[in-house]
Amino acid sequence: xxxxxxxxxxxxxxxxxxxxxxxxxxxxxxxxxxxxxxxxxxxxxxxxxxxxxxxxxxxxxxxxxxxxxxxxxxxxxxxxxxxxxxxxxxxxxxxxxxxxxxxxxxxxxxxxxxxxxxxxxxxxxxxxxxxxxxxxxxxxxxxxxxxxxxxxxxxxxxxxxxxxxxxxxxxxxxxxxxxxxxxxxxxxxxxxxxxxxxxxxxxxxxxxxxxxxxxxxxxxxxxxxxxxxxxxxxxxxx
Amino acid sequence: xxxxxxxxxxxxxxxxxxxxxxxxxxxxxxxxxxxxxxxxxxxxxxxxxxxxxxxxxxxxxxxxxxxxxxxxxxxxxxxxxxxxxxxxxxxxxxxxxxxxxxxxxxxxxxxxxx
Numbered sequence: 455x456x457x458x459x460x461x462x463x464x465x466x467x468x469x470x471x472x473x474x475x476x477x478x479x480x481x482x483x484x485x486x487x488x489x490x491x492x493x494x495x496x497x498x499x500x501x502x503x504x505x506x507x508x509x510x511x512x513x514x515x516x517x518x519x520x521x522x523x524x525x526x527x528x529x530x531x532x533x534x535x536x537x538x539x540x541x542x543x544x545x546x547x548x549x550x551x552x553x554x555x556x557x558x559x560x561x562x563x564x565x566x567x568x569x570x571x572x573x574x575x576x577x578x579x580x581x582x583x584x585x586x587x588x589x590x591x592x593x594x595x596x597x598x599x600x601x602x603x604x605x606x607x608x609x610x611x612x613x614x615x616x617x618x619x620x621x622x623x624x625x626x627x628x629x630x631x632x633x634x635x636x637x638x639x640x641x642x643x644x645x646x647x648x649x650x651x652x653x654x655x656x657x658x659x660x661x662x663x664x665x666x667x668x669x670x671x672x673x674x675x676x677x678x679x680x681x682x683x684x685x686x687x688x689x690x691x692x
Numbered sequence: 693x694x695x696x697x698x699x700x701x702x703x704x705x706x707x708x709x710x711x712x713x714x715x716x717x718x719x720x721x722x723x724x725x726x727x728x729x730x731x732x733x734x735x736x737x738x739x740x741x742x743x744x745x746x747x748x749x750x751x752x753x754x755x756x757x758x759x760x761x762x763x764x765x766x767x768x769x770x771x772x773x774x775x776x777x778x779x780x781x782x783x784x785x786x787x788x789x790x791x792x793x794x795x796x797x798x799x800x801x802x803x804x805x806x
Contacts, residue, residue: 472804475797481721482728482794489744490732 492557492641497687499541503534504679511672520583523613524576527626527671534675545692560640568633575625579618620664627656627674642690648682714796717762718789722747722755727764727790730782735768738778756780764789 510530517523546553553559613619631652638646652674659670718724725745730736736744742752759765764786768779782790 471800475800475804478724478797479794479801482724482790485725485728485745486732489729489736489741491734 487557490557492561493690494542494546494553494558495561495641495645495686495690496538496541496545497683497685497690497692499538499545500679500683500686502537502541502683504676504681504683506530506533506537507675507679508672508677511668511676514671515668517613520580520613520616520618524580524618524622527622530675548692557640561637564637564639565633568629568636572626572629572633575629576622579621579625583617616664619667621660623667623671624656624658624660627652627659627670629656630675631656642686644682644686644689648678651678651682715789715793717758717764718793720755722751723759724793726752726755726759726780727782727786730765730780731787731790735779735781738780741780759786762786762789 507530510526510533514523514526514530517526543553546558553562631649631654633649634652635646635649638644638649655670655674655678659667659674662670718727722745726741729741729744733744738752741747742749745752747755756765756767760767762785764783766781766783768781770777770779
């Protein structure tokens with residue numbers, strides 16, 4: 455096998471020992487990047503994301519309309535990713551871990567599809583509420599949910615009892631959890647555990663009364679981020 | 693095994709002709725790859741290590757045995773649902789040997805600087 459040879463041949467070492475040493479170090483670094491785990495998951499960054507999520511849940515619960523409720527959570531999503539991304543870069547820089555190559559790249563590529571699915575589903579649900587199909591479709595999905603799709607303006611429609619309020623908290627938690635669980639394959643064990651916890655909470659949110667949507671979002675994006683953030687920070691260096 | 697680490701460190705710090713006397717156990721591409729992979733990923737199964745390093749079963753077995761004999765790698769064999777499961781883990785001596793090797797490479801690069 456062509457790979458089965460010394461990384462530094464003795465003939466080469468006499469000619470350019472420093473070049474061979476560079477090649478060996480590059481080989482070691484590349485092997486470690488390929489086989490290691492992504493450890494730059496930010497524990498304290500997760501705690502910060504959790505705190506902003508709880509604040510967002512309080513703010514969102516006071517919103518009178520679907521549009522303003524969604525705006526609060528869309529803003530929180532952007533803020534959360536900004537905080538998480540910034541904290542990841544800081545931790546990676548501190549530990550000299552690559553973020554955009556090796557396991558770091560796999561981590562983000564694992565997270566991305568589920569997040570994009572979450573955005574697409576949000577737009578789809580909001581689109582149904584904003585424009586509707588032109589038909590009056592009534593449905594009852596749980597105890598306190600009963601709404602006629604396509605017969606109201608989300609800018610003025612009270613948030614309680616809407617399709618968005620009923621479906622989106624569970625969908626967001628499920629999508630984010632699926633992404634974190636997938637990305638966690640390339641990271642420390644706590645990360646896929648956190649993803650699974652998000653998915654369980656998301657499934658519960660879909661089955662629960664829609665008035666509890668903000669509570670589930672606070673428990674998930676707030677509580678789980680803080681809980682796992684503290685565990686990651688303590689066990690994996692910040 | 694601290695003795696092995698200190699002796700190889702001494703060897704690595706006494707270069708002859710610009711190249712230190714490198715530990716022959718670790719100074720081999722496959723074995724260096726195995727040690728590097730285990731240092732980064734912790735305990736790793738035979739299958740995962742074989743896939744990550746793109747090795748054949750026989751090749752991995754031979755080189756892993758040499759590392760085990762040198763005390764650099766610990767091998768755990770068990771059965772998972774009646775299927776044999778082999779797991780490799782780097783020992784302290786193995787971690788030390790890799791550190792010595794990195795030191796030796798660093799010394800070569802430093803020596804070549806004007």
